Amino acid sequence: MMRGLENKIAIVTGAGQGIGQAIAVRLAQEGAEVVISDINLQSAEQTASRIRQMGRKSLALKADVANFEDVQAMVEKSTQEFGRVDILVNNAGVTKDNLLVRMTQQQWDWVISVNLKGAFNCTKAVVPLMMRNRYGRIINIASVIGLVGNTGQANYAASKAGIIGLTKSAAKELASRGITVNAVAPGYIQTEMTERLPEQAKEAFLKTVPLQRVGLPQDVAGVVAFLASEDASYITGQVINIDGGMVM
Numbered sequence: 328m329m330r331g332l333e334n335k336i337a338i339v340t341g342a343g344q345g346i347g348q349a350i351a352v353r354l355a356q357e358g359a360e361v362v363i364s365d366i367n368l369q370s371a372e373q374t375a376s377r378i379r380q381m382g383r384k385s386l387a388l389k390a391d392v393a394n395f396e397d398v399q400a401m402v403e404k405s406t407q408e409f410g411r412v413d414i415l416v417n418n419a420g421v422t423k424d425n426l427l428v429r430m431t432q433q434q435w436d437w438v439i440s441v442n443l444k445g446a447f448n449c450t451k452a453v454v455p456l457m458m459r460n461r462y463g464r465i466i467n468i469a470s471v472i473g474l475v476g477n478t479g480q481a482n483y484a485a486s487k488a489g490i491i492g493l494t495k496s497a498a499k500e501l502a503s504r505g506i507t508v509n510a511v512a513p514g515y516i517q518t519e520m521t522e523r524l525p526e527q528a529k530e531a532f533l534k535t536v537p538l539q540r541v542g543l544p545q546d547v548a549g550v551v552a553f554l555a556s557e558d559a560s561y562i563t564g565q566v567i568n569i570d571g572g573m574v575m
């Protein structure tokens with residue numbers, strides 16, 4: 328068990344499936360009550376009912392993180408139900424890959440809006456509540472692609488590099504209020520997002536991983552739970568790679 332997660336209130340965005348779902352389940356296993364936020368309400372309900380089966384409280388809420396009004400309503404409903412927000416995990420993310428010369432304005436704008444503005448929107452909505460309680464843990468899901476770039480992913484890499492700048496700025500602004508802000512940068516994790524990659528690309532990725540296996544959503548969830556716990560109370564503004572050694 329990790330220290331200090333018992334009865335904490337967490338919001339995880341994009342928690343209907345994949346990495347977000349694993350994070351929500353892990354936080355619940357550690358004793359937290361978790362709001363499952365997703366643009367897809369049906370999948371959010373599935374994650375929430377899985378957590379309720381574990382004997383913990385959970386609430387599924389539909390929200391598009393790119394839409395500030397949606398996010399504000401989601402945070403209001405969360406506080407109505409649970410009274411406060413202690414932990415925010417900005418996990419919702421999308422890809423729309425294309426080579427730069429072919430990338431459309433829409434492809435650029437959509438990925439930046441969901442991945443980067445989405446994290447800003449959710450942070451902005453919860454920070455006043457966290458400041459009042461003089462306690463908060465914000466964990467942003469970046470990507471190693473935000474550190475090293477990738478052919479065909481200029482929009483995604485820019486959004487994830489942006490997340491890192493947001494993380495460090497928010498960490499500096501909010502430290503005096505008892506709020507820590509950190510990011511994790513996963514490498515190649517087995518989810519629906521990476522399932523779509525061509526076999527050849529998957530093999531090429533795997534060759535760059537010293538630990539010689541793909542990552543699992545649980546590999547990310549454990550580090551996020553640690554960053555949300557009391558044991559990480561002296562860590563802020565950091566980016567932790569979870570990539571089997573792909574980027575050193």
Ligand SMILES: NC(=O)c1ccc[n+]([C@@H]2O[C@H](COP(=O)([O-])OP(=O)(O)OC[C@H]3O[C@@H](n4cnc5c(N)ncnc54)[C@H](O)[C@@H]3O)[C@@H](O)[C@H]2O)c1
Binds near residue numbers: 346441470471513
């Ligand atoms: N899978 C990987 O290898 C990998 C690597 C590095 C980083 N990441 C990041 O991890 C996060 C989760 O990725 P995943 O692999 O679990 O992806 P996924 O596609 O399996 O899940 C993403 C979830 O986000 C939700 N979502 C999409 N748009 C949304 C919106 N506008 N508002 C709210 N929810 C929305 C989806 O409905 C889905 O439930 C993303 O930020 C992704 O960029 C993934």
